[in-house]
Amino acid sequence: MSDHKIQVPTPEQVDAKAQTIFDQLKKQLGVVPNLYATIGYSSDTLENFLGFSGKAGKGSFTGKEIEAIKLAVxxxxxxxxCLAAHTALGKMAGFTENETLELRAGTIADARLQALTRLAGNIARNHGKADQELKDQFFAQGFDEKALIDLIATVTAVTFTNYVHGTTQVPIDFPRAKALEAVAA
Known part of the structure; x- marks a missing residue:
């Protein structure tokens, strides 16, 4: 039985298309995050993911709301x-450390963010079968059907990276996010 461990590829281990995307990511972010580099084993998947993820939710949600969704999922x-990455990005978007934990727990005081994060987490936990009560709360906050589809797209985009890390377990190259249990205790 083999114990194959997935390594984060170096630029030399991916094709020219992925190398070009890595160069673009370095210009935009200053680094190529380990998870994106790992997705780069398939340059088509990396290109398609970045295009989809970069647009998912943009028509209905602010950047801060998108980070809230990604934290909940x-x-x-x-x-x-992804908790580590989106905690860092959430703080950059204006959330406090405590707010990032409340978004993850679905306990944020802001009713709009609470409806958004509870529904997002529910969609992820129930494999797309959202509870009607949470959908009703979402719509009660003024979101419409377009926003619901944009929410599902955002949930899908972050679920992909969640699954990539869950399967590969590549090293986390962001400051670790606090555990919810440690905060609740």
Whole structure:
């Protein structure tokens, strides 16, 4: 029985198309995050993912709301990599450390963010079968059908990275997110 461990590829281990995308990511972010580099084993998947993820939710949600969704879904999927990344990005978007934890737990005081994160987490936990009560709360906050589809797209985009990390377990290259249990205790 083999114990094949997935390594983060170097630029030399991926094709020219992935190398070009890595160069673009370096210009935009300053680094190529380990998870994106790992997705780069398939340059077509990396290109398609970045295009989809970069647009998912943009028509209905602010950047801050998109980070809230990604935190809630990453918590639902127990993805330590994405929790670390989106905690850092959430703070950059204006959330406090405590607010990132409340978004993950679905306890944020802001009713709009609460409806958004509870529904997002519910969609992830129930494999797309959302509870009617949470959908009703979402619509009661002024969101419409377009926003619902944009929410599902955002949930799908972050679920992909959650699954990539869950399967590969590549090293986390962001400061680790606090555990919810440690905060609740």
């Amino acid at each position: 990453s918590e639902a999927n127990a993805c330590q990599y």
